[in-house]
Amino acid sequence: MTEGGGNPAGHDRPRQPFIRSYDAPTTPMPRVRPEDLRTSPPVTPPPGAAPAPARGAGRRAGDLPLRLFYTVVAAVGAIIAVALVFLVFSGDKPGHVAPVHQAQAGATGPASPTPSVSPTPAPVALPKVPASYKYLPVYPGQGTSVVSYVLDKKAGISYPKFGKPWKTADPAPFALAQRAGPARLPQALIGSGPLPGAAPGTLSTYRDYRKLAAKAARWTLRHQPPGGKLTWTASQPVRRGMGWLLGYKVSYVSGGVKHSSQAIVAVVGTGRTRPAMLFATVPDDRKELLHDLNMLFWTARPISA
Template sequence: MRDLYRGLAVVTAVAVVTVTLVMLLPSRPDEVAARPVAAPSTVPTSSVPTASGLTASPSASSEPSVTPSPVDSAAAAAPQATPTPGPSLAPGYTAMEALYADPRVPKLPKKVARLKMTKPGRGVVKDRRTGLVVPRLGRPWKAHQAAPFTSKQVLPLKRGSNQRGMLVTCPLPIEEQKSARDTALLAARWTLNHHPEGGRIRWQVSQPIKGGWLLTYLVRYGKHVSRAAVVVLDGGMAKPGLAFVTVPESQRNRWRDITRVVSGVRVLG
């Protein structure tokens, strides 16, 4: 009996050791040591484009991130292409870019004729809001209600026509530029609002004057044309003053008055 008890004790001890080893050892050979917990990924939770063009979703694992190819990196670093200016411009274009993109206004040639000035006459109109003086044109010109301008003279309408000559002054209605010439170009473009729809400019004269710039030009609309001029001049006010004159071909016998006007515009002294 004593030998039987000893045998049972040995079997029991072996079983206890076996169970203990099973509990302590990992279930698979490669799990000898506990794996460290991976740190949270610093990649945003949104999907990340890969070099292959596919989309990879970031995870909290320690797997290496995908590095973009040099081509992709260069494309990302390259500046966005600027759209070509056109009649409809995206926000952000300057006033001069808008001018050069307007098909109605051709680029001013490097060589443009200069105007031979004439005597403007004695009569003047003093515009104290612009600080300018313009000639008072004789009959058939006559003073007219100025609004929305600050002074206005007009020719009578001819039968069968809704176009007539006018001479107006006002504070500069467009953004002043560093160059007086550029300011005058923008002003000429603005005057197309006061010509028939579809008008296109053809430059005639461009020259500096004391304190400003002078332009004369033709405005062609359909089969008809008007002759016009703008003078931008610093009259000592918050904004430069603008003198604008236009005469349609139906009153072409008064085109000579345009030279009188641009010859006589001056600062109110």
């Protein structure tokens, strides 16, 4: 190639002058302002060019914006991870759930407090029987009229049968019984029968009968309200035959109020293997019956078989 700008040998194109690149004329770059970018007119394709496709039309997966593509990939990954967790732990079964947890889960309100258990009253303590005589007090009033006499042939003892409000009652655990008022503690009750328990053996002195009377008094506490306090009111021989009588007062609380009952227990020798026992108790809400205790003591006597 010659510097004047001719065609190389063998070329038949017309000669054109050769211009160096640094000598070529340049076109200055147009100045672009920010407002021109916002309001720039749409680009008109050159003549004969294919029209640009409409926005969003025929867009393939490869044409999606990069942010949308990553979002789709993350969602698919999360779904796959959850599915894998269920597959791995699907064989696990929950362990045993304590009933208290189940009850709390299904409860619609606050759990009911556990009912407190009332303490069991302590049994009535039996103090030592007085060594000296203690005579039964004579209670005021006329007492109940005597309508006949009870003949307890099973026990071998006789004593008065009172009129109203006394009436014949279910004898168990006695052989015969009378009751005034309802059959609940505290109650007005008269009962007789053979001395409970094993046969005591030979009884020859008042001291022997006094020991038996103390055991009989302890047995009668089942017919008194629990949790009371006992004090002796009498300790003396029976008036007829061989035997011993004990009187006691038991104090207790009923319905939140302090009450008491007066009682007598007599053990009477009958010549049988076991002596007879006579028991009577009157609560303080039936004071008009207290004199009946004196009548029982005065008239009880052994009978022959």
